[in-house]
Amino acid sequence: MQNLYIKTYGCQMNEYDSERMADVLAVSHGLHLVDDPVLADVLLLNTCSIREKAADKVFTQLGFWRSFKERRPELVIGVGGCVASQEGERLRRRAPYVDLVFGPQTLHRLPDLLDACLAERRPQVDVAFPMLEKFDHLPQRPGRDGATAFVTIQEGCDKFCTFCVVPHTRGREYSRPMPDILRETRTLVDQGVREITLLGQNVNAYRGATGLVGEGGLADLLARLARIPGLLRLRYTTSHPSNLDDELIAAHANIEILAPHLHLPVQSGSDRILRRMHRKHTVEQYLDKIERLRVARPGIQISSDFIVGFPGETDADFAATMELIDAVRFDQSFSFKYSQRPNTPALKLKDSVPEAVKDARLAVLQGRINGLAQGYAQALVGTRQAVLMTGPSRRDPQQLTGKTACNRSVNMAGSMDWVGQMLDVEITAALPNSLRGRVVHAAPASQRLAV
Ligand code: SAH
Ligand code: SF4
Ligand code: F3S
Numbered sequence: 075m076q077n078l079y080i081k082t083y084g085c086q087m088n089e090y091d092s093e094r095m096a097d098v099l100a101v102s103h104g105l106h107l108v109d110d111p112v113l114a115d116v117l118l119l120n121t122c123s124i125r126e127k128a129a130d131k132v133f134t135q136l137g138f139w140r141s142f143k144e145r146r147p148e149l150v151i152g153v154g155g156c157v158a159s160q161e162g163e164r165l166r167r168r169a170p171y172v173d174l175v176f177g178p179q180t181l182h183r184l185p186d187l188l189d190a191c192l193a194e195r196r197p198q199v200d201v202a203f204p205m206l207e208k209f210d211h212l213p214q215r216p217g218r219d220g221a222t223a224f225v226t227i228q229e230g231c232d233k234f235c236t237f238c239v240v241p242h243t244r245g246r247e248y249s250r251p252m253p254d255i256l257r258e259t260r261t262l263v264d265q266g267v268r269e270i271t272l273l274g275q276n277v278n279a280y281r282g283a284t285g286l287v288g289e290g291g292l293a294d295l296l297a298r299l300a301r302i303p304g305l306l307r308l309r310y311t312t313s314h315p316s317n318l319d320d321e322l323i324a325a326h327a328n329i330e331i332l333a334p335h336l337h338l339p340v341q342s343g344s345d346r347i348l349r350r351m352h353r354k355h356t357v358e359q360y361l362d363k364i365e366r367l368r369v370a371r372p373g374i375q376i377s378s379d380f381i382v383g384f385p386g387e388t389d390a391d392f393a394a395t396m397e398l399i400d401a402v403r404f405d406q407s408f409s410f411k412y413s414q415r416p417n418t419p420a421l422k423l424k425d426s427v428p429e430a431v432k433d434a435r436l437a438v439l440q441g442r443i444n445g446l447a448q449g450y451a452q453a454l455v456g457t458r459q460a461v462l463m464t465g466p467s468r469r470d471p472q473q474l475t476g477k478t479a480c481n482r483s484v485n486m487a488g489s490m491d492w493v494g495q496m497l498d499v500e501i502t503a504a505l506p507n508s509l510r511g512r513v514v515h516a517a518p519a520s521q522r523l524a525v
Contacts, residue, residue, distance in 0.1 A: 075150075078105040079114035083131060084122025086311065087178075087244075087273050088155055090224040092120045094212050095154065095181050101213045102185030111142070116150045116188070118174075121157035123239050125413035132157045136169045143171050150174065150191065154181055156243035160416060162201045177201035178244050179229070182211035203245040209254060215261055221464045221494045222477070223267045227255050227282070227295065228274030233314060235341075236352045236420040237381065237412060240275050249274075249282035252295055259299055266494050269307040269462050269477070270299070277310045278317040293321040300329045306496045307462060307479070311337045312379075315355045318363050327370035333479045334371050335405075338364075339379035343398030344391035347384050350423065357398060364402055375450065375480040376402055380409040380439060383432030385423035387412075392435050399442055405480065406447040409439050451482065451504035458514060459484070461499040463492045476511075484511040 078099055082092040095118060099105040108114055117139055122128040136153070143149045152174030153165060159177035166172055173191050176184060180200045187198040208229075230245040231238075259270055272295075274280060280292040292310065299308060308331050315338055326332055338360075342348055345356050367374055380395065411432040414425055461476035467485045468475070474488035476499065484499055485508055492513075499511040 075103060075115040076106055077108045077114045078116045078118070079108055079111045080118045080120060081111070081135065082120045083128060084120070084124065084155060085275075086224055086271070087226055087229075087275065088120050088122060090226045090273055091155070091178055091181055092118075093215075093224075095120070095184060097213050097216060098182055098184055099188070100216065103188065111139070115148070116152065117142070118152045118154060121153060121155035123156040123160050123243055123415070125410060126415070127413070129157050129160075133168060136172065140169070140171050150188065152176065152184070152187075154178070156239065159201045159243040160239065163199055166197060166199065173197050175199040175201060177203070179203050179208055182208050209250050215258060215265075219266065221267060221462055222269040222271070223262045224271050224273050225255060225258055225262070226250070226273045227310075228277050228280045231275045232279075233276060233354065234352060234419075236350065236423075237384065237415065237418055239415040239418060242417045244275060247276060247279055249280050251283040251285060252290065252298060253283075253285040255282070255295065256298060256302070259305070260302055263302055263304045268305065268494050268496065269309070270305060272296075272299075272308070272310040274310075275312065276314050276317065278313040278319075278322060291319070291321060293319075293325040296325050296329055296332060300331050305331065307331055307333055309333045309335065309481075313338050315340065315353075315360050315363060318367075323363070323366050323370050326367060326374065333481070334374045335377070335480045336367065336374060337377045337379075340398065341379060341381050342384065342387070342391065343395035344387070345394075347387055347391050350386060350420075351381075351384060352419070357394070361398075361401060375405040377405045377407045378402075380407065381412050382409065382435040382439060383412045383427035385412070385420060385426050387427055387435075396439065396442065399439070399446070403446055404443060405450050406482075407443050409436060409443065411436055448504070448506070450480070451509060454478070454482075454501045454509060455504050456501065458498050458500050459511070460496050461511065462496045463488070463494065465493055466490065478509070483508040485509070486511040486513060488513050 080092045082088050096107045111117055119135060121132045139151055150173045153172050154176045158175050165175050174187050180202055183200055191198045228249045230247045231241045232247045234241050278292050281289050284290045340360050341351055343357055364376060414421055459478045461478055461484050463474055463476045467473035473485045476484050498514040500514050501509050501511050503510040
């Protein structure tokens, strides 16, 4: 066994977990990550269950890998992530050729599962929730190239929104102790990482041990991370509006390297629907927090997630969502048609909105958000932005790509030696999915948005 291939669906937390699966199997079995599944001896699928379509993709992909295994019976196929957690043993009933089933909280046990599978010549399933274990059993992060990285600081969710499968697949809330997070971040910065995105399904519910006495919240953690020399930019995602407290709002005013961009999912602009979703916040409370954020950090960009067609959503409820969009003027956001998920309370509500109505609402909402996002991009043309150089452009490897504070890609002419530096860039054009720019001079720039 030499080569490992991992395919990842779902959120950034899954991306982080996939990296850690590769780390742990490199140490235990000397497995080398390859980017062609045909070359692999171990194939892992890290899955997502957030919507029906995401979960369906899993079985299509596994069906495809089954044909590999028919040709090479010694091939090991493993399934991790949220579908694995949700289905457990049942997954093997639908896909009996799968050898390993593990959950987001048991990925550190992969080496043992793999050994047991090879020794006993039978499949292994472990989708338990030993919350306190995972992070204590993962190796130090190995050398990596790249100017940006994710660090998971919080797992699970206790909010139980009525539509959402996450509390059932990732378990209850757990926060990593601050010293662990600081250590991991310092290692990454030593390796050349300049921008860190802190991850959690409910990242602003973070409450972790400080290492001395007591616990601290996300604002406290951000302040400590901001003191790491060499770290140029911090972000965190995804936040819940009810956990955005005064301390965190103040952090946006006081911590210079905290990007002036916040993803704060609202889901709906109707209080009636928010109640049925069990979101624990009203439209007014949401607007009040946005207003205070904008006072604390002028120019901060706000993005969101939206669900259209939640059971019982009327034309008036949808109109309220569109009104909220106009009031907040959201930047690039995600929006989805409501999808029924196993074990969620919303299953008891009748999925009453016809598919065609969901489609129509989604199109209207996305049209409006795209218009706003394009407006923000246009407003950047002619301004100077602090851009972190991340590597060659995917489309044209002769070009350099970087990221603005508001999380937009900028392509420009430049030297690959600049990767990892934050430079002053004049934005020269706004294309539908990216910006074009020109490096003004190779001196580190301020992060403040000039919109
Ligand atoms: N913890 C984050 C979101 C996690 S899931 C939060 O609370 O905002 C990412 C997004 O998927 C959600 O914000 C929601 O918009 C969407 N989503 C979750 N469950 C869904 C469902 N059953 N149908 C449609 N969209 C869903
Ligand atoms: Fe799901 Fe709600 Fe938890 Fe977000 S806060 S992960 S939407 S239950
Ligand atoms: Fe999907 Fe699980 Fe992330 S359901 S969105 S992979 S937490």
